[in-house]
Amino acid sequence: MKFKKMLVPAMRKITCIRMFIVTVICCLITSFFTNASAQNGQRFMRVARIVVDSAQLDDYKAALKEGMESAVRTEPGVLSLYAVYDKEEPTHVTVFEIYLDEDAYKAHIQTPHFKKYKSTVQNMVKSLELSDVSPIALEAKSKL
Amino acid sequence: MKFKKMLVPAMRKITCIRMFIVTVICCLITSFFTNASAQNGQRFMRVARIVVDSAQLDDYKAALKEGMESAVRTEPGVLSLYAVYDKEEPTHVTVFEIYLDEDAYKAHIQTPHFKKYKSTVQNMVKSLELSDVSPIALEAKSKL
Numbered sequence: 001m002k003f004k005k006m007l008v009p010a011m012r013k014i015t016c017i018r019m020f021i022v023t024v025i026c027c028l029i030t031s032f033f034t035n036a037s038a039q040n041g042q043r044f045m046r047v048a049r050i051v052v053d054s055a056q057l058d059d060y061k062a063a064l065k066e067g068m069e070s071a072v073r074t075e076p077g078v079l080s081l082y083a084v085y086d087k088e089e090p091t092h093v094t095v096f097e098i099y100l101d102e103d104a105y106k107a108h109i110q111t112p113h114f115k116k117y118k119s120t121v122q123n124m125v126k127s128l129e130l131s132d133v134s135p136i137a138l139e140a141k142s143k144l
Numbered sequence: 145m146k147f148k149k150m151l152v153p154a155m156r157k158i159t160c161i162r163m164f165i166v167t168v169i170c171c172l173i174t175s176f177f178t179n180a181s182a183q184n185g186q187r188f189m190r191v192a193r194i195v196v197d198s199a200q201l202d203d204y205k206a207a208l209k210e211g212m213e214s215a216v217r218t219e220p221g222v223l224s225l226y227a228v229y230d231k232e233e234p235t236h237v238t239v240f241e242i243y244l245d246e247d248a249y250k251a252h253i254q255t256p257h258f259k260k261y262k263s264t265v266q267n268m269v270k271s272l273e274l275s276d277v278s279p280i281a282l283e284a285k286s287k288l
Contacts, residue, residue, distance in 0.1 A: 012156050019164055045228060047238055065281040072283035080284040082240065084189060084277035093280065094191055096226065096240045133228035136237065137209040139216035140224040142286075 043079065044102045048095040049129040056124040057091060063124075064093070067117030075111065077104020091126075187223065188246045192239040193273040200268040201235060207268075208237070211261030219255065221248020235270075 052060045064083055071078040077100035086092040099105040108114055196204045208227055215222040221244035230236040243249040252258055 047228065061280045068281050068283045072285060078285075082282050082284070083280040084191065085280055087276045087278055092275075094240075094277065096238075131236075132231045133238065134231055136205045136227040136229055137212045138226050139212045140226070141216060141222075 042101065043135070044099040044105050045133050045135060046097045046105075047131045047133050048093075048097065049131075050093040050095070050125055051127040052091045052093055053124050053126055054091050060093075060121055060124040061085075063117055063120040064095075067113050068095075070113035071108060071111070074113070075104070075108055077101065078108055186245065187279070188243040188249050189277050189279060190241045190249075191275045191277050192237075192241065193275075194237040194239070194269055195271040196235045196237055197268050197270055198235050204237075204265055204268040205229075207261055207264040208239075211257050212239075214257035215252060215255065218257070219248070219252055221245065222252055 068081040068083060072081055079100060080096075080098040082096040084094050084096075086094075097105075099108065212225040212227060216225055223244060224240075224242040226240040228238050228240075230238075241249075243252065
């Protein structure tokens with residue numbers, strides 16, 4: 001009986017340590033895949049180069065940002081959308097897009113938030129050049 | 145004494161649950177910052193557009209990939225390097241670069257792996273256009 005009384009807390013301690021170790025391992029695995037999966041060459045990727053009407057640049061940026069946020073937040077297949085503007089030519093915008101696959105991209109352009117973006121900016125965009133691209137290497141730390 | 149014997153395992157259980165909860169919260173915070181820090185507008189970012197000699201394209205890609213892998217793996221300030229080529233014009237390469245700050249970029253171009261890349265590719269590159277860019281929005285799921 002005395003032995004059992006000593007054993008129970010010891011076993012609880014072991015269970016506790018086990019639970020802790022399993023949780024840490026799960027976190028490490030998640031972190032590993034966060035890094036490693038960025039190497040995946042099967043993604044559907046494109047680069048959009050846009051020249052915006054300078055008088056409407058702020059409105060354009062707001063519309064783009066809103067559409068991008070909705071897409072990444074609500075669409076499982078929209079993995080990454082990075083939009084930047086050239087410091088020397090601020091009307092020159094580049095969007096670097098990564099989708100899970102081509103179907104995810106096709107689904108994306110049918111969403112209400114994408115259609116809203118397109119209709120909002122239709123008179124703000126002076127030129128649009130879309131390039132389908134393939135990865136040479138996608139290297140990223142897990143924390144940007 | 146009996147009360148104490150009952151209390152000790154109960155307290156251990158509470159400590160165990162606490163440790164588990166703290167670990168889970170830490171993971172959630174890490175995950176949050178993995179996403180949220182991508183929004184950081186203080187990063188130093190640039191887009192490089194490179195046209196490569198078609199006869200040396202494979203060698204160029206290998207050198208670029210090697211240099212990028214070394215940079216992201218060994219330099220704390222090199223956060224993300226995405227290199228892609230145009231599907232229709234495979235000699236047209238775009239590299240989307242995110243550094244912690246401008247100092248991290250300056251340190252990067254002094255590294256042996258960057259210098260090795262530059263000397264390896266000097267006769268492979270037909271044109272190079274570098275643009276310093278600022279983010280409009282950087283939206284990414286934590287797992288690419």
